[in-house]
Amino acid sequence: MDRFGFSISKGRQIDYDANSRHIAEFISEREPSFRVCIECGCCSATCTTGNFTSFSLRELQILMKRGENEKVRENIKKCMLCGKCTLVCPRGVNTRNVVTLARQAFQKFPANAV
Amino acid sequence: MQFDPFVIPFNIGLYFILIYAVVRSVIWFNDLSRPDKLRLQRGFFGKTFGQSIKEIFLESLIHRKILKSNPRLGYMHMSLAFGWFLLILFGTIEADVFGAHHLNAPYKSIFFKFFNPEHGRAGFEAAYSFLMDLILAFILSGLLLAVIKRFSSKVVGMKKTTKLRVLDKVALTSLWLIFPSRLLAESFTSGAYGTGSFLTGSLGSVLASFLPAQEMAYPFWWLYSLSLGTFFILLPLTRYMHIPTELFLIFARNSGIKTGDQPGAFREIQIYSCSSCGICIDACQLNFSAGITNIQSAYLMKGIRNNENVSDIAFNCLMCGRCDQKCPVGIELTPLRMLSRRAGETVESEQTILKKYFPDRKSVLPARPAADPSYTFLKQYEPAKTDVIYFAGCMTHLTPAIKNSMVAILEASGVRYNFLDEMGGVCCGRPLMLAGQDREARELINHNSQLIWKSGAHTLVTSCPICYKVFKESYYLDVEVLHHSQFIKNMIEDGSLKLNFLRRKVTYHAPCELGRGSGVYDEPKDVLRYVARLQETGFEDKNSLCCGGSLGNIKISSRQKSMIAHDVAAELTKDNPDILATSCPLCKKTLAAATTTKVADISEIVADAIIKPAIKKKLTEPAGKVKMQADFQN
Ligand code: SF4
């Protein structure tokens, strides 16, 4: 294959049997606006932390909704709660509360329950 | 020996509450930190003693502050507290002067009429009885107001009275019974003997005309004694604990004790001093604009007293400080709320009766577990050496007009400056603090502190009141921290900044973090007076409103925020100003979305007014860095 200069990309699907959406559920129970995010990415574009590192709140929200929590666990700590994302969000998602609740949830459930 | 078994409940209650108050005070005193103990000792035996006594008289008895903000509510509190005090004082004198002995046991003056039914027939005695009746009537009038208030909260001007627990209800009932039962007991006795003045005498003779007054009096004396005794014994379990606690609070506060950022005895004293008067509820915009009616400080205090998990209450608040300003007891509500935020979730625990009388302070605020650093990705660098640092702040980066105006102002004023977060900086840390995450905030504070320190600047100018407050209070820096309004005022006054007068009508909205939060009220208004016609609003200085956009509230929805913003914008543009001015990027953004009037930060207005030194620029080397050119008006 390599000889042709391309490769077949690795199979990739969202495995809801293995993934756990309990973090996402924890958040949307307490902050209903989490559900109305349209993943537009405005929050990531303005993000203070995103200015310094590859942190993206949009990505983390998508991952939590998919139940792929492991990447989120480490990264969600990087947010500075500055609030810029809340101001730019076109859907009125209360992003600061989403981040705060996510942090709480990860503290509450130390391991990703499968 | 004058004695009757009915005085026993009263005696038990009285001696119980006296001993309890002493024991509790000793516990509080012991719980104070060492420096606070010294402060209190110095305050108690020193100059502030007189001041405290005066304050106790004015606030705990007369209730001057409540009278000012709500006369009817104030009258209710005053008639009960001051009236009762007078009744005890004159009762004691009465028993001393007219009784069989001097220096009587308290029950003899409280039940004076029972033991001296013949007293008060004529002359001076009758005049004195008249006085005692007058005081009783004064109390009863207040009590009537209180009863009406409980059933229709409109009467005393409050929108919502605080909800009660069972124990509070029992205590409240016994409190309500005290004075009516005294009235009836005295009236029956007076009726039987033909004594008493305009109140007890007249009521007594009416009652005696169709009832056997002699027999009826005794049960009411029992009721009187029982309700007093019950009230005293339940008092520590109910909100009425505020009566003795407030005395301690006044001494502690006048001695210079502050809430600080650690939970301690002073926190507990303040929490028990809340009288649930409800003035904070009336002051809260969440209550009257956004329909959030269960998180106000009265409820926070009550929740903590009852050992509930208050984290939802603690976080659903704008931290605007309006309630803090208005609380007649002077409880430091905002710092107390911060303490509850730091604690995060607390466990609700069932409490034994003993625990309720002597609450275990430490169980209320557990420490949050330590964690690894969160912001290891931040790298230090060498900032350019400079005199003045301009730190715009995150919010200012979302309002470029402010940022650009500030650059224009800095250029025009000719100082040597460095725009520290021109390419986007690290957050100041205050939003994290407001979310109760102090450890994380410290990391950001350290990062920024090092940068500022390395720049060698002597002045730090920021456009954001949120940054200003944290730079001022939580950064340990050897630089002068200025909000841009202060900086602009300095520049105008030393002649560095020449401004035109703009002939515009302007109203000013004072941001919470800058005004109530940091005490900067005058500078922004002074600056505005230099360039425009400043109109008064009904919400000046300490009484200013919160725009609703505050980062203090993590829970509030965007709809509720905008409800508040619309109410505020409508209030502030009542007189049709040309510009609604503010001095906070977040206020600007929030208010601009809620009104059609132009909303501008004072820096934008000032930048508009700068007289451009057309020639001077060419002759002298500009001291600042000339990057962006003029005309940033939008
Ligand atoms: S800006 Fe709002 S809607 Fe867009 S991705 Fe972020 S949270 Fe979702």
Ligand code: SF4
């Ligand atoms: S609050 Fe967090 S996610 Fe939102 S902009 Fe600030 S750093 Fe980024």
Ligand code: SF4
């Ligand atoms: S906190 Fe202050 S204003 Fe609020 S109910 Fe208590 S005493 Fe009254």
Ligand code: SF4
């Ligand atoms: S600080 Fe402001 S929002 Fe919070 S309870 Fe007090 S008045 Fe209400």
